[in-house]
Amino acid sequence: MSEHESFGPDLADVFGPSQSDGGPELVQLLTPEGERVHHPEFDHDFSAEELRGLYRDMVLTRRIDVEATALQRHGELGIWAQLLGQEAAQIGAGRALRPQDYVFPTYREHGVAYCKGVDPLRLLGLFRGVDQGGWDPNENNFGLYTIVIGAQTLHATGYAMGMQRDGVVGTGDPERDSAVIAHFGDGASSQGDVNEAFIFAASYNAPVVFFCQNNQWAISEPIERQTRIPLYQRALGFGFPGIRVDGNDVLATYAVTKAALQRAREGNGPSFVEAYTYRMGAHTTTDDPTRYRLNDELEHWKLKDPIERLKVYLRRNGLVDQQFFDDLDAEAKEMGHHLREGCKALPDPKPMDQFGYVFTEMTEEIAAQRDGFAAYLASFEGAH
Amino acid sequence: MSTTQKITLAKGLNMGLRKAMEADDKVLLMGEDVGKLGGVFRITDGLQKDFGEDRVIDSPLAESGIVGTAVGMALRGYRPVIEIQFDGFVYPAYDQIVCQVAKYTYRSQGKVKMPIVIRIPFGGGIGAVEHHSESPEAQFAHTPGLKVVACSNPVDGYWMIQQAIAHDDPVIFFEPKRQYHADKAELDESATPEPLFTSRVVRPGTDATVLAYGPTVKTALKAAEAAASEGRNLEVIDLRTLSPLDMKPVYESVRRTGRCVVTHEAHVNLGMGAEVAARVTEECFYSLEAPVLRVGAFDMPYPPSRIEEEYLPDLDRVLDAVDRTFAF
Numbered sequence: 001m002s003e004h005e006s007f008g009p010d011l012a013d014v015f016g017p018s019q020s021d022g023g024p025e026l027v028q029l030l031t032p033e034g035e036r037v038h039h040p041e042f043d044h045d046f047s048a049e050e051l052r053g054l055y056r057d058m059v060l061t062r063r064i065d066v067e068a069t070a071l072q073r074h075g076e077l078g079i080w081a082q083l084l085g086q087e088a089a090q091i092g093a094g095r096a097l098r099p100q101d102y103v104f105p106t107y108r109e110h111g112v113a114y115c116k117g118v119d120p121l122r123l124l125g126l127f128r129g130v131d132q133g134g135w136d137p138n139e140n141n142f143g144l145y146t147i148v149i150g151a152q153t154l155h156a157t158g159y160a161m162g163m164q165r166d167g168v169v170g171t172g173d174p175e176r177d178s179a180v181i182a183h184f185g186d187g188a189s190s191q192g193d194v195n196e197a198f199i200f201a202a203s204y205n206a207p208v209v210f211f212c213q214n215n216q217w218a219i220s221e222p223i224e225r226q227t228r229i230p231l232y233q234r235a236l237g238f239g240f241p242g243i244r245v246d247g248n249d250v251l252a253t254y255a256v257t258k259a260a261l262q263r264a265r266e267g268n269g270p271s272f273v274e275a276y277t278y279r280m281g282a283h284t285t286t287d288d289p290t291r292y293r294l295n296d297e298l299e300h301w302k303l304k305d306p307i308e309r310l311k312v313y314l315r316r317n318g319l320v321d322q323q324f325f326d327d328l329d330a331e332a333k334e335m336g337h338h339l340r341e342g343c344k345a346l347p348d349p350k351p352m353d354q355f356g357y358v359f360t361e362m363t364e365e366i367a368a369q370r371d372g373f374a375a376y377l378a379s380f381e382g383a384h
Numbered sequence: 385m386s387t388t389q390k391i392t393l394a395k396g397l398n399m400g401l402r403k404a405m406e407a408d409d410k411v412l413l414m415g416e417d418v419g420k421l422g423g424v425f426r427i428t429d430g431l432q433k434d435f436g437e438d439r440v441i442d443s444p445l446a447e448s449g450i451v452g453t454a455v456g457m458a459l460r461g462y463r464p465v466i467e468i469q470f471d472g473f474v475y476p477a478y479d480q481i482v483c484q485v486a487k488y489t490y491r492s493q494g495k496v497k498m499p500i501v502i503r504i505p506f507g508g509g510i511g512a513v514e515h516h517s518e519s520p521e522a523q524f525a526h527t528p529g530l531k532v533v534a535c536s537n538p539v540d541g542y543w544m545i546q547q548a549i550a551h552d553d554p555v556i557f558f559e560p561k562r563q564y565h566a567d568k569a570e571l572d573e574s575a576t577p578e579p580l581f582t583s584r585v586v587r588p589g590t591d592a593t594v595l596a597y598g599p600t601v602k603t604a605l606k607a608a609e610a611a612a613s614e615g616r617n618l619e620v621i622d623l624r625t626l627s628p629l630d631m632k633p634v635y636e637s638v639r640r641t642g643r644c645v646v647t648h649e650a651h652v653n654l655g656m657g658a659e660v661a662a663r664v665t666e667e668c669f670y671s672l673e674a675p676v677l678r679v680g681a682f683d684m685p686y687p688p689s690r691i692e693e694e695y696l697p698d699l700d701r702v703l704d705a706v707d708r709t710f711a712f
Contacts, residue, residue, distance in 0.1 A: 104456075132491040137459065144491055148483045154449055155484070158456020158464075165412075165438055166460070193480070196449035203444055357490045358529055360497055360552040363581075365628040 022276040023230060025244050029251040032304040034312030042245075044255040048319045054095065054250045055314060056328055058087040058307050061111035063332040064120045065281075067339040068110075068127070072285040076343050077127040081108045085248070085280030088306030089213045091115065092253025093181065093275070096261055099141070100168070100178040104156035107145040108213075109183050116142040120335070121342040130346045149184075150191030153210065156182035157197045160206035160264075169207045170267025179207040179264035181257070187218025189234070190226045198238040198270075207264035210235075210272045211257065213247060215279035220292040235272035247275030248306040278304070388572045393535070394564040396542035396571060397427050397503075401465065403542075404549040405435050411549055412457060414441040414450055415467030415503075424469055425505060425564050447477035454500050455484050463499045465549055470561075471506040472515030478523075485554045486529030500554045501545070505561035506534075507599040507649045508696055511689045518686055519650035521598075524556045525627040525659075532627040533580065534558035536601035538569040540624065543577035551580065558626075560599035567602075583630040585637065589619030592643035592706050595634060595660060597623040600647045600697060607702040618706065626656055634660070635667045642673035643709040647697045652680040674712035677705040 027042050046054075065083050072080040083090065086108070094115025097103065103112055110123055117140050125134040126145055133144035146152035160180040163169055168178045188194050189212060201208050214231055216223050227234070235242025245256040253275055260271045278301040282289050289298075314320045355370040356362055362370075391399070405411045413428055413435075419442035422429030432440035443450045447468060454464035468474045474481075481502065488498050508517030525532045531553050535541045541559065548555040578584060586601065587608050596604040601622045608618040619637050623629065638644045644664050646657040657678035664676050679697045687695050 131493065132487075134493075136495045137492065138496070143459070144488070144496075148479065151452060151480060151484055154452025154480065155456040155459065157449075158453030158458075159460045160456070161453060162457045162460025162462050165462070192476075193448055193452055196444070196446040196452070199444050199446065200449050200453055353493075357492075357494050359531075360489060360494065363628045 022246060026246050026276060027252050027256050028246040028249050030249045030309055030313060032309050034309045042255045042259055051314060051319060054091055055310050057091040059328055059332055060335055061087045061091060061114055063335050064110050067336045071343050078129050080127050080285045082281035083108050083110055085278050086213055086215055087111055088250035089247035089253055089275040089277045092250045093211050093257045096254050096257035102141040102159055102180045104143045104152040104182045105145055106183050107147050113142055116140045118142050121339060124343050125346060128346055130349055150188035150194040153182040153184055153194045153197035156180045156208050157201045157206050160208040161204055163207055177265035179261045181209045181211050183211050186214040186223050186226050189231055201270035202239040205269040208270045209260045209264055213275045213277055215277050217279050219283040232272055232274035240270045242272035244274045244276055247277030248304045250306060250310060388570050390568040391538045391571050392565050392568055393538045393541045394427055396538035397545050398429055400542040400545035404546045410461060411463045412439050413465050414443050416443055416445055416469050418467050423467055447473055448480050451477040451480040458498050458500050463549060465501045468504045470516045471504055471518040471520055474504055482527050486527050490529055497552045498554045499552050501548045501557050503557045506558045507560050507562060508692050509562040521558055521626055522650055522655045530554055530556055532556045533625045534598035536598055536622050539571050542571055544580060547580035558598055562599055581625040581628055581630060583621055583623045583633050585633055586622045587620040589617040591617045591641060592709055593619045593637040593641045595621050595623055595646040599649055603697060603699060604647060604702060607699045610699055611703060631663055638664055638668045639671040642671055644676045645705045647679040647702055649696055650680055651683050652678045653683045655680055674709035677709055679705045
């Protein structure tokens with residue numbers, strides 16, 4: 001045995017080949033072909049109404065994304081971060097939340113925001129440039145979109161530590177027990193803040209679920225640039241469990257996230273959910289994926305579309321009729337109309353108002369700057 | 385009935401933290417070694433014993449983690465008070481401070497408050513190894529959304545830490561570490577403190593105005609004593625607040641004296657002194673008999689400690705600058 005071999009086999013050899021399909025540990029309840037399968041640990045007895053609801057949520061979420069992308073193309077948004085292909089991961093996670101749970105999103109969690117009751121129109125403000133997050137985080141327990149990659153995982157952990165101190169963890173009262181979910185992506189897993197969040201959460205046994213949508217790409221960098229082992233296995237090194245779920249399977253994502261959240265609410269600490277999915281669109285509307293990835297890959301993932309597989313299942317089992325699809329189509333159109341008209345009507349921010357947001361009360365320094373600027377602007381009044 | 389006692393800066397801060405924790409059970413302390421050890425400078429001595437591990441939290445050794453989790457605690461309604469162990473260790477947390485702590489209120493259009501206090505022992509003169517003697521205050525004062533203060537003496541330490549904790553905006557709280565266990569001062573707990581964001585004349589004078597904060601207040605006062613023995617009467621102002629600056633007492637003083645020297649341990653290039661000089665020039669242009677001069681660190685990293693006394697602004701360098709304003 002050589003000296004090198006004494007350290008064991010190359011982990012990339014162990015885990016590498018199975019990566020492209022998520023590997024044998026992928027929790028799945030609905031196959032890409034729309035076949036319902038069962039899992040010994042993670043399952044849920046979905047009612048027809050629940051299934052229709054999840055389907056509806058995914059369709060509407062895709063509509064939000066498609067409309068926003070079109071609004072960007074029409075010059076109404078400066079940029080848009082697309083979620084195409086990640087609808088199941090977001091709706092599965094979003095619907096597993098209870099009202100008292102708190103979400104810390106990236107800038108792509110449009111489906112989770114929708115689940116939390118944030119008007120999708122509010123999401124457009126940041127991308128149109130009229131605000132930097134127009135919703136009150138505490139109104140819907142949905143934090144502001146966070147653009148600095150991974151920073152929000154620490155906020156989530158601190159918030160969860162606050163919940164512990166408020167006595168809303170592990171009381172046995174389902175209406176009271178609470179948890180936090182921290183969203184991030186495969187690229188963020190390389191950030192120091194994410195790793196520090198893992199350490200803090202483990203150290204204090206904080207009620208937080210680290211929900212990673214591994215969409216295989218961090219702009220142009222493939223998952224292999226971020227990790228040499230499946231991401232979910234990193235959790236073990238930090239001292240809490242990690243699970244890989246089929247992120248294009250809304251049923252499995254719902255079941256796994258629900259169990260992870262419940263574990264946290266009961267006071268059993270953090271866990272890591274790797275939702276194995278694919279970013280079918282560009283990173284944002286300014287990105288061009290044809291420069292760095294092959295079309296074959298996209299075609300391969302199109303066969304795993306999260307919406308199609310549930311549609312097949314619903315139809316095959318007679319859980320929906322044409323009226324359902326017609327109604328949903330009308331609802332999606334209404335959503336599109338709401339976003340198109342609402343976006344254009346979003347009021348531009350008033351320059352004078354901005355001075356007032358820096359601190360809870362305006363300082364004399366800033367008031368003087370505001371007054372100086374107002375006087376400068378006033379000097380043009382009446383001029384031609 | 386008022387009771388007074390002689391205390392050090394370390395004691396004043398410790399007493400102030402205790403008062404703040406008694407006044408509001410949402411106040412949490414967090415940092416490296418702040419619990420059982422009481423902090424490497426003993427500022428949090430005894431607080432974990434009295435308030436418990438849930439309120440005085442020994443953190444993992446990760447500064448970004450400390451500040452980032454504090455943001456989450458603040459969102460949950462807590463008022464975290466963080467200790468960064470040494471000035472030179474704040475940089476791993478710089479991103480969280482500048483991008484998150486400083487901006488959350490603005491980004492949310494005032495819907496969210498960030499009542500976080502980040503305590504940083506700063507400055508040199510203690511014979512420490514590198515990264516333990518720095519003065520990064522200008523880097524935070526340059527960031528909109530942060531308030532930055534520096535205490536210079538035991539009594540201010542006691543009051544200012546309580547005021548900072550009660551304040552609803554994030555405050556970077558600089559403590560001159562070489563003063564922690566140095567001079568004692570008389571504290572009257574029944575007194576009414578001045579507001580937090582105010583500067584203060586600590587020695588009235590007529591001939592020139594010397595501005596200082598944190599560790600250099602003592603230096604400036606010594607310089608004023610030495611100058612007095614030579615018949616020159618210096619006014620010394622403790623700036624106390626670096627962002628926002630409280631310039632009214634400064635303008636009032638410079639209009640009388642016509643001369644202004646500002647001193648700090650930080651680098652002069654783009655430092656607090658540069659901002660103060662610009663403002664004094666704008667407001668007191670016709671009163672000035674000489675340009676505003678700055679006395680601070682040369683633009684090099686902090687030197688090995690055996691020569692730090694040469695590097696730090698001292699009485700003679702302050703007086704030299706005062707002389708130059710008279711020679712102008």
